[in-house]
Amino acid sequence: MSLVQPSLSSDGMKRTFAERQEFMTEDMPASMHFHVVAGGARLFKSLPDGRRQIIGFAHKGDVLPAYPCTHYHCSAEAMRTLQVVCIPAPHMRQLHETSPGACAASLSSARQLLVSLHNRLLMLGRQTARERLATFLLGQGTRMGPGALWPVDPAISRADMADFLGLTTETVSRLLSAFHREQLISRERRAIHILDPDRLRAIVAHPE
Amino acid sequence: MSLVQPSLSSDGMKRTFAERQEFMTEDMPASMHFHVVAGGARLFKSLPDGRRQIIGFAHKGDVLPAYPCTHYHCSAEAMRTLQVVCIPAPHMRQLHETSPGACAASLSSARQLLVSLHNRLLMLGRQTARERLATFLLGQGTRMGPGALWPVDPAISRADMADFLGLTTETVSRLLSAFHREQLISRERRAIHILDPDRLRAIVAHPE
């Protein structure tokens, strides 16, 4: 999932966060929108006992919006050095009130996100571990458009995949090994390359 | 979850659907928004082999929007006799382009939905069956505001709960029996009443 929103005016405060820095937490007052300029971030929610669910990943161009509540509703952490432009919430609100185009663009991006979240509900609620991982790999592979196949972002660890897919790292690891044995992917260092997208798609659509 | 959006002008086509009628499907061109006037609907996605995930329920006042794609991305079925006002997508788009207020309202409602979906991702990915059902019951109880406690809508079957929570009807049934034994809820006919919201909340926050 990506939080795509058309680029905004570049006024506002630039900030840089170090790898692993948590720059947004669930109980923080939501005063800023963050527009990612460079780097990547993971968005997640946690339960009191430490269980974590990754909501999505944010890349260059995405906007992490302050939702219409007093607090952020999820946390965000830099996956590597992260540069953002901070847009104060009132500033953004004013922009939405005065420019129908800006508001329509935000609405459109919010709806794209809704569609992708609906698909994730289906995935987490009804798909097997094998199907989830295949879906994830295909999503990573085509995250820049359906043209070429990209490897999985090496900043995404097994633990991240597990927390994204509602599984454990061990299960993810075992399934990656299985996919490797079946020649669906290759693994060199931390990089995962998709070798056979068609058969991955078959796993998603048509479990055996 | 509800799909709240401020009331819209009442021009547009009124339609009525019978109980169980599927008036929106995933592969149908998305030409209309449906504004629910009376009755209720379940929104869901399905896999080719029949597995179903309920995305949410829509009640009076909610709007089922045509998302910015060529097709609806999920299906909807009347839970009982359903009355809707159909708003053609181009009409709505024009409204959004000319009235910043209308667009801002839609954006705000979309963002509310995003927040609730984030919580559902956490639920489906990381909570146990017991925690999920407790969360669901509390959500049903407080769906009209945090004032009073409502019983679960009797139009929601065990199968619906299961498909909402990513479980099976058997598991839902067993857990309801357990909650009943523990005096957390009462069951008379199909109606489920919450007896002890505090202990249900304890189950959600603090699994034993």
Next chain:
DNA sequence: CGAACTCTTGAGGTTAATCAATTCCTGTGG
């Protein structure tokens, strides 16, 4: 080179699914 992670693999346990009866409603027709 070695310490600290991260990842992989194995063995065994748990949760929830599956399969299979019954029981309980609900609505219909006698």
Next chain:
DNA sequence: CCACAGGAATTGATTAACCTCAAGAGTTCG
């Protein structure tokens, strides 16, 4: 009003998928 049929819900026994715990292998980086 009661009998009956069909569906929905409950309950039980068993299985399967995934998790947990544990150990070892591979990476990364000082």
